[in-house]
Amino acid sequence: MSIDNLPPLKQVIDTHGLAAKKSLGQNFLLDLNLTAKIARLSGRNEDHDVLEIGPGPGGLTRGLLSEGARKVLAIxxxxxxxPALAEISDAYPDRLKVMSGDALDINPLDHLTSPIRIAANLPYNIGTELLVRWLTPPxxxxxxxxxxxxxxxxVAQRITAEPGSKAYGRLAILSQWRTDAKIVMNLPPEAFSPPPKVSSAVVHLAALPEPRFAADAAMLQHVTATAFNQRRKMLRSSLKSLSSDIEDHLIAADIKPTDRAEQIDVERFCALARSLKAA
Structure with missing residues (x-):
C-alpha cells in the first residue's frame, strides 16, 4: 500500500481530520497502488506538467509524482x-504546486508549462462541467x-457511448468529435472512502490534432444540448427553436426530420451545426 515514504492515506485522513464532504462531491481513493496505476494510465509524464483537480488528501497526487511527473499543479x-498536500510538496521539492480555490475560477495556464496533461479524480459535482469546458475551447x-x-x-459510459444507445448524447458527441475516448479502468464502490452508491470508471481522452469534422464548438454544443434535452421527440420538433427552416437544415445535413437525436452520429451533428452557423 506504499508507493513512497509518506504515511498511508487512511492515516493521513485520520491525522488531518479529512472526513469526505458530500457537499464537495468527495470520495477518496485510499489504495495507493490504484492511484499509481491511474497515474500510469495517463502516460509517461517525465516531460509533462500535470494538472490535477480536487486532489483531496493526495492519493493521485502521490501516484503522479512517484511515477515521475515533471510537475503537478493541484487545485x-x-x-x-x-496541510496534507503541503507534506507531499515537502517530500517532492519543486515538483508540486498546490493552489487553494475553485477550479472553475482558476486559470491553470499561468502555472503550467507545455506539454500538459490533466489527470484527476474529479469531484462529482463539477466533473461534467469541467469536461465540457476542456472539450470546447474556441x-x-x-x-x-x-x-x-x-x-x-x-458518466464514463455516456462519454464513450455509440449512436443508438441509451447512454449516447451530448457528452459522447463533444468527446468523440475532438478526442479518442475510451474507458481504461473500472473501480467498485468499496475502493473509496466513503463508498459511493455507484461504481466508478477512469476515462482516457487523447486530443486529436484536428476535430474529426469541421464545426463551430459553441454551435455544436448548443445544437446537441437542445436536441438531447428532448431526446424522445423528432428532431424537427426538438430543434424548431433553432431556426424557422429547421427541416431544410436537417435535410442538408443528411438527417431525416423525423429522426431522433440518439440516431444521429457525430459527423451529421457537425454538418447540422455548420448549416445553422452559416445561416
Missing part, C-alpha cells in the same frame, strides 16, 4: 486538505495533450 477547494488543439479522468461509471 483544491477544501482548505482542510492543504481554438483547437487545446492546451492539454490528454485527459485521464475518474467519473461515476454512468
Amino acid at each position: 483544491e477547494k477544501d482548505e482542510r486538505c492543504l 481554438d483547437w488543439p487545446p492546451f492539454w495533450d490528454s485527459l485521464t479522468l475518474m467519473f461515476q461509471r454512468e
Whole structure:
C-alpha cells in the first residue's frame, strides 16, 4: 500500500481530520497502488506538467509524482486538505504546486508549462462541467495533450457511448468529435472512502490534432444540448427553436426530420451545426 515514504492515506485522513464532504462531491481513493496505476494510465509524464483537480488528501497526487511527473499543479477547494498536500510538496521539492480555490475560477495556464496533461479524480459535482469546458475551447488543439479522468461509471459510459444507445448524447458527441475516448479502468464502490452508491470508471481522452469534422464548438454544443434535452421527440420538433427552416437544415445535413437525436452520429451533428452557423 506504499508507493513512497509518506504515511498511508487512511492515516493521513485520520491525522488531518479529512472526513469526505458530500457537499464537495468527495470520495477518496485510499489504495495507493490504484492511484499509481491511474497515474500510469495517463502516460509517461517525465516531460509533462500535470494538472490535477480536487486532489483531496493526495492519493493521485502521490501516484503522479512517484511515477515521475515533471510537475503537478493541484487545485483544491477544501482548505482542510492543504496541510496534507503541503507534506507531499515537502517530500517532492519543486515538483508540486498546490493552489487553494475553485477550479472553475482558476486559470491553470499561468502555472503550467507545455506539454500538459490533466489527470484527476474529479469531484462529482463539477466533473461534467469541467469536461465540457476542456472539450470546447474556441481554438483547437487545446492546451492539454490528454485527459485521464475518474467519473461515476454512468458518466464514463455516456462519454464513450455509440449512436443508438441509451447512454449516447451530448457528452459522447463533444468527446468523440475532438478526442479518442475510451474507458481504461473500472473501480467498485468499496475502493473509496466513503463508498459511493455507484461504481466508478477512469476515462482516457487523447486530443486529436484536428476535430474529426469541421464545426463551430459553441454551435455544436448548443445544437446537441437542445436536441438531447428532448431526446424522445423528432428532431424537427426538438430543434424548431433553432431556426424557422429547421427541416431544410436537417435535410442538408443528411438527417431525416423525423429522426431522433440518439440516431444521429457525430459527423451529421457537425454538418447540422455548420448549416445553422452559416445561416
